[in-house]
Amino acid sequence: MTARLDSPLKVTGRARYGSDHNPPGMVFGYVVLSTVAHGEVTAMDVTAVRDAPGVLAVYTPFESLELHTPHNPIMGATWVPLQDTDVAYRGQPIGFVVAETFEQARDAASLVEVSYRERTPLTSLEDGLAAAEDAPPSMDGSPHTVTVLASGVESIEDALAASPVVVEATYTTAPQNHAAMEPHSAVAVWESGTLTVYSGNQGSDLQAASLAQALAEPLSAVHAVNPFVGGAFGGKGATSVPAFLAAAAARDLGRPVKAALTREQVFTATGTRAATVQRLALGAEKDGTLVALRHDSWSSTPMSRAFIEQTSHSTSREWYTTPNMVISQKMVPLNIPPTTFMRAPGEAPGSFALESAIDELAVELGMDPIELRRRNSSLAPPGKDLQWSSKHLDECFGIGAERFGWSQRSEGGRVDGDWLVGLGTATAMFPALRFPASVRVTLNADDTAEVATSGADPGTGLLSVLSLIGADSLDIAPERVTPRLGDSALPSGGMSGGSTATASAGSAIMVAAPEVIDELLTLAAAPGAPFEGAEVSYADGRVLATDGRSLTFGEVLRAVDRSSIAAVGSSAPGEEMSKHSFSSFGAQFCEVRVHRWTREVRVSRMLGVFDAGRIINEQPARSQLMGGMIWGVSAALHEGMEIEADGRLANGDFASYLIPVNADIPDVDVQFVQYPDTLHNPVGARGVGEIGIVGVAAAIANAVFNATGTRVRNIPIAIEDLLDE
Amino acid sequence: MRPFELTAPETVDAALASPGTFLAGGTTLVDLMKLDVLTPERVLDINTLPLQGIDTTDGLRIGALERMSDVAAHPGTYPVISRALLLSASQQLRNMASIGGNLMQRTRCGYFRDVSVPCNRREPGSGCPALTGANRMHAVLGTSESCVATHASDLAVALVALDARVRLVGSDGERTVALADFYRMPADTPEVETDLRQGELISEVLVPRLDWASRSTYVKVRDRQSYEFALCSAAVALDVQDSRIVDARVAAGGVATVPWRLPSVEQALRGAPPTQETFEAAAALATEGARPLSGNGFKAPLLRRTIIRALREVTEEDRA
Ligand SMILES: Cc1cc2nc3c(=O)[nH]c(=O)nc-3n(C[C@H](O)[C@H](O)[C@H](O)COP(=O)(O)OP(=O)(O)OC[C@H]3O[C@@H](n4cnc5c(N)ncnc54)[C@H](O)[C@@H]3O)c2cc1C
Ligand code: SF4
Numbered sequence A: 001m002t003a004r005l006d007s008p009l010k011v012t013g014r015a016r017y018g019s020d021h022n023p024p025g026m027v028f029g030y031v032v033l034s035t036v037a038h039g040e041v042t043a044m045d046v047t048a049v050r051d052a053p054g055v056l057a058v059y060t061p062f063e064s065l066e067l068h069t070p071h072n073p074i075m076g077a078t079w080v081p082l083q084d085t086d087v088a089y090r091g092q093p094i095g096f097v098v099a100e101t102f103e104q105a106r107d108a109a110s111l112v113e114v115s116y117r118e119r120t121p122l123t124s125l126e127d128g129l130a131a132a133e134d135a136p137p138s139m140d141g142s143p144h145t146v147t148v149l150a151s152g153v154e155s156i157e158d159a160l161a162a163s164p165v166v167v168e169a170t171y172t173t174a175p176q177n178h179a180a181m182e183p184h185s186a187v188a189v190w191e192s193g194t195l196t197v198y199s200g201n202q203g204s205d206l207q208a209a210s211l212a213q214a215l216a217e218p219l220s221a222v223h224a225v226n227p228f229v230g231g232a233f234g235g236k237g238a239t240s241v242p243a244f245l246a247a248a249a250a251r252d253l254g255r256p257v258k259a260a261l262t263r264e265q266v267f268t269a270t271g272t273r274a275a276t277v278q279r280l281a282l283g284a285e286k287d288g289t290l291v292a293l294r295h296d297s298w299s300s301t302p303m304s305r306a307f308i309e310q311t312s313h314s315t316s317r318e319w320y321t322t323p324n325m326v327i328s329q330k331m332v333p334l335n336i337p338p339t340t341f342m343r344a345p346g347e348a349p350g351s352f353a354l355e356s357a358i359d360e361l362a363v364e365l366g367m368d369p370i371e372l373r374r375r376n377s378s379l380a381p382p383g384k385d386l387q388w389s390s391k392h393l394d395e396c397f398g399i400g401a402e403r404f405g406w407s408q409r410s411e412g413g414r415v416d417g418d419w420l421v422g423l424g425t426a427t428a429m430f431p432a433l434r435f436p437a438s439v440r441v442t443l444n445a446d447d448t449a450e451v452a453t454s455g456a457d458p459g460t461g462l463l464s465v466l467s468l469i470g471a472d473s474l475d476i477a478p479e480r481v482t483p484r485l486g487d488s489a490l491p492s493g494g495m496s497g498g499s500t501a502t503a504s505a506g507s508a509i510m511v512a513a514p515e516v517i518d519e520l521l522t523l524a525a526a527p528g529a530p531f532e533g534a535e536v537s538y539a540d541g542r543v544l545a546t547d548g549r550s551l552t553f554g555e556v557l558r559a560v561d562r563s564s565i566a567a568v569g570s571s572a573p574g575e576e577m578s579k580h581s582f583s584s585f586g587a588q589f590c591e592v593r594v595h596r597w598t599r600e601v602r603v604s605r606m607l608g609v610f611d612a613g614r615i616i617n618e619q620p621a622r623s624q625l626m627g628g629m630i631w632g633v634s635a636a637l638h639e640g641m642e643i644e645a646d647g648r649l650a651n652g653d654f655a656s657y658l659i660p661v662n663a664d665i666p667d668v669d670v671q672f673v674q675y676p677d678t679l680h681n682p683v684g685a686r687g688v689g690e691i692g693i694v695g696v697a698a699a700i701a702n703a704v705f706n707a708t709g710t711r712v713r714n715i716p717i718a719i720e721d722l723l724d725e
Numbered sequence B: 001m002r003p004f005e006l007t008a009p010e011t012v013d014a015a016l017a018s019p020g021t022f023l024a025g026g027t028t029l030v031d032l033m034k035l036d037v038l039t040p041e042r043v044l045d046i047n048t049l050p051l052q053g054i055d056t057t058d059g060l061r062i063g064a065l066e067r068m069s070d071v072a073a074h075p076g077t078y079p080v081i082s083r084a085l086l087l088s089a090s091q092q093l094r095n096m097a098s099i100g101g102n103l104m105q106r107t108r109c110g111y112f113r114d115v116s117v118p119c120n121r122r123e124p125g126s127g128c129p130a131l132t133g134a135n136r137m138h139a140v141l142g143t144s145e146s147c148v149a150t151h152a153s154d155l156a157v158a159l160v161a162l163d164a165r166v167r168l169v170g171s172d173g174e175r176t177v178a179l180a181d182f183y184r185m186p187a188d189t190p191e192v193e194t195d196l197r198q199g200e201l202i203s204e205v206l207v208p209r210l211d212w213a214s215r216s217t218y219v220k221v222r223d224r225q226s227y228e229f230a231l232c233s234a235a236v237a238l239d240v241q242d243s244r245i246v247d248a249r250v251a252a253g254g255v256a257t258v259p260w261r262l263p264s265v266e267q268a269l270r271g272a273p274p275t276q277e278t279f280e281a282a283a284a285l286a287t288e289g290a291r292p293l294s295g296n297g298f299k300a301p302l303l304r305r306t307i308i309r310a311l312r313e314v315t316e317e318d319r320a
Helices: A007-011 A047-051 A102-109 A125-131 A156-161 A204-215 A241-253 A263-269 A347-365 A369-375 A393-404 A462-474 A501-525 A553-559 A618-637 A696-708 B012-017 B029-034 B068-073 B079-086 B091-096 B099-104 B154-161 B263-269 B276-287 B299-314
Strands: A027-033 A039-045 A055-059 A093-099 A113-118 A145-148 A165-173 A185-191 A194-198 A222-225 A257-260 A276-284 A290-302 A324-334 A414-416 A419-431 A437-444 A449-452 A481-484 A536-539 A542-545 A550-552 A564-571 A583-595 A601-611 A668-672 B005-007 B021-023 B042-045 B060-063 B165-170 B173-178 B201-207 B216-221 B232-241 B244-253
Touching: A027 A102, A027 A241, A027 A263, A039 A093, A047 A055, A055 A102, A055 A241, A093 A102, A093 A241, A125 A276, A125 A290, A125 A324, A156 A276, A156 A290, A156 A324, A165 A347, A185 A241, A194 A204, A194 A241, A204 A222, A204 A241, A241 A257, A276 A347, A290 A347, A347 A369, A347 A419, A347 A618, A347 A696, A369 A393, A369 A419, A393 A419, A393 A583, A393 A601, A393 A668, A419 A601, A419 A696, A437 A462, A437 A501, A437 A553, A449 A462, A462 A481, A462 A501, A501 A536, A501 A542, A501 A553, A501 A564, A542 A553, A550 A553, A583 A696, A601 A618, A601 A696, A618 A668, A618 A696, B012 B165, B012 B201, B021 B029, B068 B079, B068 B091, B068 B099, B079 B154, B079 B216, B079 B232, B099 B154, B099 B201, B154 B216, B154 B232, B154 B244, B216 B299, B232 B299, B244 B263, B244 B276, B244 B299, B263 B276, B276 B299
Parallel strands: A027 A257, A194 A222, A290 A324, A449 A481, A601 A668, B005 B042, B021 B042
Antiparallel strands: A027 A093, A039 A113, A055 A093, A145 A324, A165 A276, A185 A194, A185 A257, A276 A290, A414 A419, A419 A583, A437 A449, A437 A564, A536 A542, A542 A550, A583 A601, B060 B201, B165 B173, B165 B201, B216 B232, B232 B244
């Protein structure tokens, strides 16, 4: 177990995040947001703004900074601000004021007078359901509706009608904001035709590419730097509005520009998780065998329809064995802030619905919910031939049930004084993915090594993982390996997202390390070299000859007069995808206490047991999972954006957008079953960034039902959901 | 935030002589200045004025500049007061925030705090979006067509239950006012929140001696376990002798436009045995006249239940 290498820097305040950079001559930009949710900006009076002290420039759709829409394979198109007068949601960036100081820019921004031609906004998912549209194909290319029917079965309705036991219910989940500690911000510096941008983002090379496209500059002219990212969770996958505006304004003004969103602005001017409505029907035999599953999902999406939260595709499509299954995904375009990836996009809200429904079925059958899940555990996604590469979910449930005292659970919960106590459980799954990634491994003459990639460490521990896998692959101590990341000048590490970074970068290291060792051995045995003509091998950081002589790699490099040698390794999803299905698995357990009189729900115990392949570094892996589970509590009991009819966010600050505080979170127990999944990638790791949140909200709702007998089908669960009179 | 002039008067007389907005801990004032809700031109830092001290010789006398954390920790404080304080805000805020400032804090209504929307309390006559908008946190008691905002102080609820008074000093002298009379229901002038006159200062809080208030508590129900305002709260003190309730004090928070004393509930408790039936019958009277809004209908049942819970908690031993 290794503590994270960057912890001391972060704890002592020496880690320099994007907006900690203050180059000489820097000026400050402040973003202006729309105050209506739908319509057109007809005029912006900025006379008073220009006259305000310290103001250097005011940019609006009428006097804009030219920006072009960039595209990348993962994020698709990224919206760039101020290019037209359309207003699609309240809190949309429509202006940018640059001044000598932050306070001057903010003060001046408050003087902008905006005129709108307003149109009636549509902001409520419920009201928009009637106008729902079929969603575009999901990330893996599946159509909006997927139907799997056993031969002879005409329709899912027939299969449900023929099922001896059926449960049917509708679930809803609230929209959320990532609310990362570091607000979206950027410092942009132009120097002799080259732009350097310091801005927290999930992939420096992707950010550099999107800035280059937006600014119509060659890629070589843009350098993105983000060695530290103060939380991202999917909300920093795309290049942010402050980064586009700071970069363009810095070019226009010939001075470095810093731009940072305020906490309140982050809620609308970045990305959010969609609200969802999900209708589920499960049909089963009396012994619990699933016969039919129908999962219809509606997700809110902004008017651009740029991102759809796919809840049924990412859960019911794969989780259980069933001969008959129909899943569908619709989108409901609304005048709301953009939606985007957020930790376990699809799986988090989808698992609330599916895993609540499974619990309802268990109640209906009078069966233990773990037994019901075991009975329907899938060997492969329904209707697919490719079996799971490595699945130990039953073992997770077994260990969890034992540790958590599941056998003590009784049907109607238990009473402790004035507290009603209940236990709940749920399955967690998250696909094992990999993105293309390249890593450079360098051996230095001073016997140190460097492992470098442009990818980001948004608090996940990738930096430490690079050093550990690098050390392992080079057979040297981790202290001798310098990891580097978060710089677009390094080999392309792609996106830190989808819980992929360890598997992707790790696999690339395992390609690069043998290559650089091969080169070392070739050099060592070359004419004039210390091992000329000898048969050599490599171990323990040394080159060894059959005659017993050995030299460290540094000694060899010095002898042949090289300061360093390097190799770049790349990895990408490959033919494994045609052989197996890949996923991580977990069993979530929660105990809740509900006050008999005042109905507050308190989570009193939590346990997650995870099958996520090989765990490279246990401490940060546990932290990742714990963080995910805590966010699950937040989604279940606290968090939700309240968007009013006119598009105003009623709770757009940390005083009213509730996230749990320490008092809300009990000890969180995280356990692993470790089965390295080398069918997926040579490292055997499947990623732990997202699976922690999956299933938690359902486990809590199921525990609430166990405690109180009340089934709550919406999150966050509030006191009034549990009050009868 | 708009530019302002900051001065620190050295005596109470100097503070009263110069017009301006008083700054104590600043946890309400600076917050609202940042939001442009309050835009004072002159701010008077009163922190060096001699308005300190906690005296327990006869009842409780608390200087207006005492910090919430110090009062909560003081051994002579009644349980209902220290619990109300400890369940308020966070330790950091309690270390900064003063008792006078706490009583003068403004409502947490989201529309009041957002200058881009109307609000009768902030801009008289502009309208009240909460009547039809996000009003889950709002009041069901003491409301009017002009304003339905709750009073947010937990401490004030405990103090009202204990018949506390505030001493006010102005340029024309001193007066003391019962805290229950100090706060104004909104009626059609929601901008007038208290009886405090222009330039007047709260110098201290006086709590009459009430020995049996050693049996008292404050129950606060909220959406998370700490660092959040009440959806509903109850301050309760009971005098129980020989299995009879001799006297009772009950007040509610989070549900009303001012700290809400509940004399009818107290009356129903007096003389009755401390049983569940008594508590339920008494609590049923708490919500007489409640006017629920679209999003807060649950507050009436929640108030009854919160009172029952508080009464159960202070009589746990009697009932055992
Ligand atoms: C995040 C947050 C959470 C909070 N949670 C809670 C909670 O759960 N429960 C709760 O009760 N409170 C809560 N509060 C409110 C907090 O208790 C008050 O902000 C605080 O008590 C105000 O005291 P202060 O000394 O900081 O007042 P200041 O901000 O300095 O002043 C507030 C107002 O009172 C006036 N004033 C100050 N002193 C006097 C005086 N002696 N005489 C006359 N006028 C005076 C000022 O002019 C100003 O208008 C919370 C506040 C925050 C920011
Ligand atoms: S409830 Fe009162 S404070 Fe809130 S908006 Fe209405 S008038 Fe303003």
